[in-house]
Amino acid sequence: MKWPEQMTTPDPMNTDKPRRRIAIISTYDELCGIAGYTRALEKQLTPYADLQIFDLDQYLLRSKHRRVQKLAEAHIQEIAASLHEFDCVNIQLEHGTLGRETSDIIRRFRILANAAPELSVTMHTVMVNEGLNFELLGRFAMQGRLASIGQIIGMAFKARRMSLGIQGFLSRLQRKKKISVIVHAKRDMRLMRDLFGIQNVFHHPLSFISRDDAAAIRMRTSRATFPLAEVLPADAKLIGTFGFLSAYKGFETAIRALKFLPENHHLLIFGGLHPQSIRREEAIDPYIKKLLQAARIGQTPLDHLQESGAAIAPGGDVERLLGAHPDQLRARVHFMGVLSDEDFFSAMALCDAAIFPYVEVGQSSSGPISVALEMGTRIIASRTGAFTAFARYHPNLVEFFDIGNFAELASRIVARGRVNGRIPILTHHTGSNTKIYLQANGANPALVDARDDTVRIAAE
Secondary structure (H helix, E strand, O other), X not given: OOOOOOOOOOOOOOOOOOOOEEEEEEOOOOOOHHXXXXXXXXXXXXXXXXXXXXXXXXXXXXXXXXXXXXXXXHHHHHHHHHHXXXXXXXXXXXXXXXXXXXXXXXXXXXXXXXXXXOEEEEXXXXXXXXXXXXXXXXXXXXXXXXXXXXXXXXXXXXXXXXHHHHHHHHHHHOOXXXXXXXXXXXXXXXXXXXXXXXXXXXXXXXXXXXXXXXXXXXXXXXXXXXXXXXXXXXXXXXEEEEOOOOHHHXXXXXXXXXXXXXXXXXXXXXXXXXXXXXXXXXXOOHHHHHXXXXXXXXXXXXXXXXXXXXXOOOOOOHHHHHOOOXXXXXXXXXXXXXXXXXXXXXXXXXXXXXXXXXXXXXXXXXXXXXXXXXXXOOEEEEOOHHHHHHHHHOOOOOEEEOOOOHHHHHHHHHXXXXXXXXXXXXXXXXXXXXXXXXXXXXXXXXXXXXXXXXXXXXXX
């Protein structure tokens, strides 16, 4: 079996090598994707190494209050002071988990990295200084979109500071100690190698659940697992979207597609607001409001006319204008709420198809699409850079449509696609992911035994 291309030489296969003591620094008890991945990673690595998870306290690290910020610095220093007890330290780096401000993120990362005897960094987002897009800036200037111009300039400067402050720092630090970097796309691996000269770079897609566990979850999952789905008609086709509600997820595209689908098709939105996006005294989140408007839930034709700025003709049918909007999808769009890890996996098994209508934001990876694939759920995704990179690891297992094209999405949903519920045999899975982490953290990848997917795939 061919393992993912690496930029390092494997350790000798000495099965008598003692268990490595590995510290993982990450969010853990939070409702966020990084915490969910760390919990999955803990299950994968525990049979082969002695682990300790250091939970990054998001209350402290993301506070704007000066007194709490002092406690945040003490929190980072306390973790750093314990790292000498381990053979290697892995940092699950999603920049925002270390703070709000760029300077805080860089400083705290360096404190932890300097304290690690050996270091591996899992970069869930790779920020690269690509300069300003003057064509886009010019277009926004002609449209008078000054706020968007400011946002683009700010993001460009932030990417420059982050890339120099994190990747540039790692490039220098590797001269003093063993450094490994794990990314989730081959393109990101090449960027780390070619732009920053990082020597030991591994790439592997996110992996959460083994085939055996996926099969077991499918066996015990039914609509009764989810009371909101249990009441739906028996012939209902369940289309799922997954993850925290955020504008870049493009869930409104799935709602618009629903209008072109037969009445027995229902959209289940699994997820809620990210805890860090909840604002004080905000009656309704702007993105939730946008989703309700797309589904015409709670709207009247008069609301629609007012939104569009159209004039209302005198003598019109006022009673009709004040009634429920004829296109409302209240009976077919269902908000399922935030789920535990296990229920999230079960939700994938429940659905006839999983839809990922994200817009392009430069994202490097996606946890929900990885879980959907491992659960054997049919996947239809927008053609973003992250999803096309993901599909290269899993050929012919992802169906694509153009970003925002709800008509194409609707056609793909009703067309014949990959058989839903058939758990695929993957070349990149929890077994190969475990090997990557063991090698990146100085442990012996040959420790991964026959219980894992690795040997089973070779046999099949």
